[in-house]
Amino acid sequence: MSTTHDPDRSGKNSLPEQTTWQEVQDSADFQALRRSFRRFVFPMTVAFLVWYSAYVLLAAYATDFFKIEVFGNVNVGILFGLGQFLSTALITIAYVRWTGRNLDDQAAEIGSRVRLDEAHR
C-alpha cells in the first residue's frame, strides 16, 4: 500500500509523467477496487439486460400469456411491465448502497495517492 507512491523518491523530473498513474494502476489496492467494482456492475448489467430481453421477447412472441387476466382487467403483461419499473428501482437502490459502502471512500483514498502536479499536465 505505502510502497505505491513515495513523494521524495523521484526527485523533480526523473519520472515520465504517466508513471504515477501506472504505479497506482498496478497497486494491489487499485486492482482490488477494480475487481470489486466490475464484480458488482457486470453481473448486474447482464441480469437486467436478460430480464429486459425476456420481457421484450415475451411481449413479442407470448402475447396470449401476457393477456391472461390476473385480477380484474390487470393482466400478466401489465404486471410484467410494472415489474420492470420495480427491478429498475431496486437495482438503482442496490447500486447506490453498494457504492456508498464499497467504492467511494476506497476510490478517494487511492485517488489521493496520485501525484497530480506531475501526472495532471
Added chain:
Amino acid sequence: MSGVGTAVVAAAAPTEAVGNPVVNITIFLLFVAVTLVVVVRASRNNKTAADYYAAGRSFTGPQNGTAIAGDYLSAASFLGIAGAIAVNGYDGFLYSIGFLVAWLVALLLVAELLRNTGKFTMADVLSFRLRQGPVRVAAATSTLAVSFFYLLAQMAGAGGLVALLLNVQSRAGQSLVIAVVGALMIVYVLVGGMKGTTWVQIIKATLLIAGAGVMTVWVLAKVGFNLSRLLGTAVETAGNPDLLGPMVQYGASDLTKLNFISLALALVLGTAGLPHVLMRFYTVPTAKEARRSVQWAISLIGLFYLFTLVLGFGAMAYVGQERILAAPGGVNSAAPLLAFELGGVLLLGIIAAVAFATILAVVAGLTITAAASFAHDIYASVIKKGEGNPDAEVKVARRTVVVIGVVSILGGIVANGQNIAFLVALAFAVAASANLPTILYSLFWARFNTRGALFSMWGGLISCIVLIALSPTVSGAETSMIPTADFDVFPLANPGIVSIPLAFFLGWIGTVTSRGSANHYSKQAEMEVRSLTGAGAEKATSH
C-alpha cells in the same frame, strides 16, 4: 365537466381547435417570461468555457437529475407515449419501459466514469487515450447527427401542436410559430449557456411532472383509484379488449415483431450514448453527484412513465380513439385533449404551455450539446490543435448555436407535417451504434485502440443511416417519405438489431488487427485510474 367539454369541442369542431388559444398563449408567455429572467440571472457568472459548457460544474445531483429528466422527457415521450398508449394500448407502454430501463446502463457503466475522465463533451472521453484528431472528428460527427435528427423531430412536432393548441391552421402561420420557438431557444442558449439551459430544464421538468401528476390523480379519481376499472373503461370505449395486451401495433407479422425487437434494443442501449444526456454529467462537481443525478433522473422518469400509463388509458377511456386520431396533431393530441376533457380550458392551457416549454427546453439542450461538440472537438481540438484560446472557443460555440438554431428552424418548417416519428428512433439507434460501443470499450477494454474506435463509430453511424435509407421508412410503402420510389431492400424500419452488433464487432476487429500507439498502456493506466478514483477530475469553478 365532461359534458361541458364535449359541448365546447363540438362547437369548436369546424376550426378543429380545442380550448382557448389566448389562454394557451398567455400561459406559455408566462413560462417564457419567468425562464428568461432565470436565464439572465444565471448567466451573470458565465465567464469561462467551463461555465458556458458545463455550468461551472456547480449543480447538485438532484438539480442535475431533474434537468436530465427535463432533457429526456421530450415532447415525443410526453405527447408521443401517452398518445401511443391511447391508440395502440399496451404497445405504447413498451416504449416507456425501454426508455426507463436504459438508464441502468448509464447508471452502472457510464455516468461516473465519464464524469471522472471528461471535460465538456462525449469526445473528451472517447479520445482520451486514442488519437485525438480522427476520433474527435468521428465523435463530433455522430454527436451532430444524433442532435440533428432529434432536433428535427422536436421542431417538426411543434407544427402539429401549434395547429391544435393555438388554432393556427395556415402553413405560414405554423412556420412563423416554429421560427419564434427557434429564436427563443437561440436566445436562451446564447445568453444562458449551460447554466441557463439547465435551469430551463429544471423548471420545465417540474411543471411537466406536476402537470402529468395532477392529471393522473384526476383520471384515477374518476375510477375510484382502481387501475383495473380504468383499463376496463378504456377498452370498452375503444371496443377492442386486445389493446390491453401487446402487439396490436407490431404483431402483424414476424417481420413487424422483429422490427419491434430492433427498436427495443436501440432504446435500451441508446440512452447512455445520447450526447446531450452525457454532457449533463459534466455539470456536477463529482462522480458521486453524477450518480445522484442518475438516481434522481431514474426516479422522476420512472414516475412520469407510470403517469403516462394512466394518461394513455385515460385518454382512451375519456377522449376516445376516434377523436384523438381526428384531431390536428393526431396521436400527439391525446394528452392535451384529455387535459381539456378533465379540466377544461385552464388545464389544457397549462398542459399546452408545458408541451411548448418541453419542445423549447429539449431543443435548447440539444443545441448547446451540438455547439459545444463543434467548438470544442472540431474547432479547438482539430482545427486549432488544442492551441487556440478558450475565449475564442466559446465565441465559436455561440456562433454555432445561431447556425444550428437557424438550420433547425428551417428544417422544422420543411419537415412540418411530415411523418418524422422515425427520427427519434433513428437518433437512439445512432447513439446505440456509433457511440455506446466505443464508450464501453474505451472504459473497460484495455487493449481497445484508435482503429477500433474509428471502425466502430463510422461503421455504426453509416450503417444506421444507410439501413434507414434502404428501409420502408424512406421508400416502397404508402407511408414512406418517397412513396413513389422503391428501393426498400432492408425490411425493418429500425436498424438497431443489425447496426448495434455490427458496431461492437467492428470495434473488436479494428482493435485486434492493429497495434496501439507507443504510450497506449500508460494512457490507458491514466484513464482507468482517473475513471474509477476521480483523481485529476475537472473541479467545479467557484464564483
